[in-house]
Amino acid sequence: MTEAPSRLAADPIGVARDQWVERGWESAAPGMAAVTSLMRAQQIVSARVDAVLKPLGxxxxxxxxxxxxxxxxxxxxxxxxxxxxxxxxxxxxxxxxxxxxxxxxxxxxxxxxxxxxxxxxxxxxxxxxxxxxxxxxxxxxxxxxxxxxxxxxxxxxxxxxxxxxxxxx
The missing domain is CATH 1.10.10.10 (Winged helix-like DNA-binding domain superfamily/Winged helix DNA-binding domain)
Incomplete structure (x- = not known):
């Protein structure tokens, strides 16, 4: 049986956004955070949907x-x-x-x-x-x-x- 991953102490997308800003990419930081957040949310939702549909084949x-x-x-x-x-x-x-x-x-x-x-x-x-x-x-x-x-x-x-x-x- 696999364990669920533990919660992270900080949001890695927020950390990445801060790093974007530190590197001088301030104008792209909000877009990077939004796109990455959408992609991560899609992974989460897909996993939930798959868990329901897989048993139905x-x-x-x-x-x-x-x-x-x-x-x-x-x-x-x-x-x-x-x-x-x-x-x-x-x-x-x-x-x-x-x-x-x-x-x-x-x-x-x-x-x-x-x-x-x-x-x-x-x-x-x-x-x-x-x-x-x-x-x-x-x-x-x-x-x-x-x-x-x-x-x-x-x-x-x-x-x-x-x-x-x-x-x-």
């Missing part, structure tokens, strides 16, 4: 595909549209769909209007797993993000501005 990428299909009117979407909505390369969607199909969670069929394209359809097992995973994530991760509601709203708004400025939407 899926990754977050596969969960996103299942949820996108769950939210669609027919429970099916063209693979190309899945890639566009998830903002990932089509190869990533192919990999996720391959694994989901092997597990019996989705079904792939040829698009009726384009033989080169595929329609991905959620199976009953996929719908059930998506429901269970969402319930578990809501209880263990999304419903307990370690921030109050106002902070969450501010965080989403700030990161949204960053994403928009980068051309994400």
């Amino acid at each position: 899926i990754t977050f990428a596969r969960y996103e595909v299942l949820m996108l299909l769950t939210f669609s009117r027919r429970g099916s979407l063209p693979m190309k549209l899945i890639a566009a909505r998830l903002q990932v390369h089509p190869t990533s969607v192919t990999n996720a769909v391959d694994r989901l199909e092997q597990a019996g969670l989705v079904h792939r069929s040829t698009h009726p209007d384009d033989r080169r394209a595929f329609i991905i359809t959620l199976t009953d097992a996929g719908r059930a797993l998506a429901s269970r995973a969402t319930s578990d994530l809501n209880e263990q991760v999304f419903g307990r993000p370690e921030l109050d509601r106002d902070d969450l709203e501010s965080l989403v708004e700030i990161i949204g501005r960053m994403r928009s400025a980068a051309g994400d939407f």
Whole structure:
């Protein structure tokens, strides 16, 4: 059994920010601290999400595909549209769909209007797993993000501005 790492006496990102300033990089110090903090927070959140989804046999990428299909009117979407909505390369969607199909969670069929394209359809097992995973994530991760509601709203708004400025939407 592995032990959880002990808490550090000081925030290493804060220490790094101070070192940036000491070296004369004051103008870049806030950006370095923000980017590094975002990346560390992403690691923390990813570990929490993975701990919930791993016992269910899926990754977050596969969960996103299942949820996108769950939210669609027919429970099916063209693979190309899945890639566009998830903002990932089509190869990533192919990999996720391959694994989901092997597990019996989705079904792939040829698009009726384009033989080169595929329609991905959620199976009953996929719908059930998506429901269970969402319930578990809501209880263990999304419903307990370690921030109050106002902070969450501010965080989403700030990161949204960053994403928009980068051309994400």
